[in-house]
Amino acid sequence: MTDRVVRVVLADDQPLVRAGLRVLMADNPELDVVGEAGTGADAVRLARDVRPDVVVMDIRMPGMDGIEATRLITAETDATRVLVLTTFDDDDYVYGALRAGASGFLVKDMALDDILAAIQVVASGDGLIAPSVTRRLIEEFAARPEREALPARRTVEGITDRECEVLTLVGRGLSNAEIASELFITVATVKAHVARLFTKLGSRDRVQLVIIAYELGLVAPPR
Structure with missing residues (x-):
């Protein structure tokens, strides 16, 4: 990686999830949590205020969900990238997040080191966690009926x-x-x-x- 510190906003409606991620990142000098949000609307406001490099975004949140928040954030700036948290095997919303401009995906039960690496990969502009994950995700996305829209x-x-x-x-x-x-x-x-x-x-x-x-x-x- 580089010596640049990646500024991160954590957006999740579960305080324990945010707290766990914050503690995890506190031990990594290349990551700096600059804010937390419990709703999609708060995530959008925070992204506008602090201009983070990456927003780690949950999908299911009260009020504005992570998909709409992702759409608004990515429409306003190319400087902030969104990394979606999802339960890959059963979360249909992930396909909407793709269209909304998400740059990558995390599975909540993945290894902690992989979470940190994924954030840095997205911040660097690569937008991929692993080719194998991308193959599966995009193939399923492309095969869905909504693709016609x-x-x-x-x-x-x-x-x-x-x-x-x-x-x-x-x-x-x-x-x-x-x-x-x-x-x-x-x-x-x-x-x-x-x-x-x-x-x-x-x-x-x-x-x-x-x-x-x-x-x-x-x-x-x-x-």
Whole structure:
């Protein structure tokens, strides 16, 4: 990582969850909890006030839920990223969070070290916790009936053939190293292509690139 301290807001309606995360992060000099919120509305207000690097966002909260809070936060700034807390196997709201602009996902019972690493990954702009998680999450997202309600497909005008190849492999959930191996190019070249895709497609992170790859039909959901 870098020497930069990641400023974090914890948004969860359970005080014990917030307290546990705060204690966990207190021992990590690279993370600084700059605020806590018990509702989605409070999370939005706090994000506006303190401009954190990452909001760790619960989905189910009273009043405004985590999905709407995520949508409002990500619509206002590219500087703050949202990392959603979810029970992956049974929480249908996670798909709404994807559309709202969430940059990554945490499972509440995952290893504590993995939680810290995930926060730092999202803060760095990578937007992925693990390719395997992304593959499963996005494949299920893309196969859901609600997908028909997505906006009209984007065009790929202005994207080179190589960038299209990279986007396709990102959509399949491959890491930079895996893409480099697949295309016989360097990891640095892959990173450069991904950075250009961010700019050309107006994407915040790799999670959104995966969604775009599905919307464009570059990657087909499982049947």
